[in-house]
Amino acid sequence: MPVVGWILVIAASLLILFCSAHVMVWTGALLAGLS
């Protein structure tokens, strides 16, 4: 069970970080376009 927990938490963290990078670029591009 702990192994599954480890895999899930690491996978979820990587996925969220990957999505964060994309959202950061979209938000940033929108911000740069507005300023």
Next chain:
Amino acid sequence: MIRAPLSTTAVLDEAADLVRATAARWAGVLILTALPYAFLQAIFLDRLFELGSKATEYGNLLRSDAYLTLIAFLLALWGRAVYARACRLAATRGDTVGREALRVPGAALASYIYLASFAAFLFWISFFTFFGPILAVMLAGMAIGTMEQNESPSLAGPFRILGRYGRVIRIQTAITLVFFVAFAVALVNVIAAFEAGFWLVSSIGGWDIPRWTVLLSTSNRRYVLMLLSGAVLAIQPFWIAANVMLVRKAGVQETGDDLRVWFEELQRTP
């Protein structure tokens, strides 16, 4: 170090003591690990403003910058975890902390990275809503405060632990607002430190003064971004210590440990 009942002023007061106890070594680790993240964030924002309305045409370049920034973010999270552990150990012992601060339990670190990544995602996706980023900062604060309570990695566990501290949300909001003001004060201090340093150096000679005057002026966007990053770095040890102390105080009040510590302190008093 649990001296006063749970309140915003008590948390901030005791957090200042914690920073004093941990400043010698661990605040340095925190700032050193946060520097690459702060610099890369500033470079990312500088590039965005430089590109302006053409930013959408440079997606690959910006995405590679964002990936680098998030790798540096992981290093910064490790630094924050070490510092939070040092704060917690210092609060427990009331003394300075040695190398054991480095031994952050794996499950606690993984759960913290998971929650902090979620907070970062929330920050960027709700950037234009005003309240979203504030909520994300609060979430990141509670994530560092509750980090060591995660004993095994799980997806729901860290959120369940956060939910247990829902009743301190008013104090957490007050602390976050205090830190927004502290950020402004730190920014003024960082600007003054740079100005004073430049003034002192300019009196020595042997420097290309006109060049540095341009580089260290508010018309240089990268310098302004570095000043903002510097202000964030300056308040970060206090922000982490305040969150660790908030969770600790809320926890001991719940279990009655505050009374035990109070009796022990009374017994020790000559």
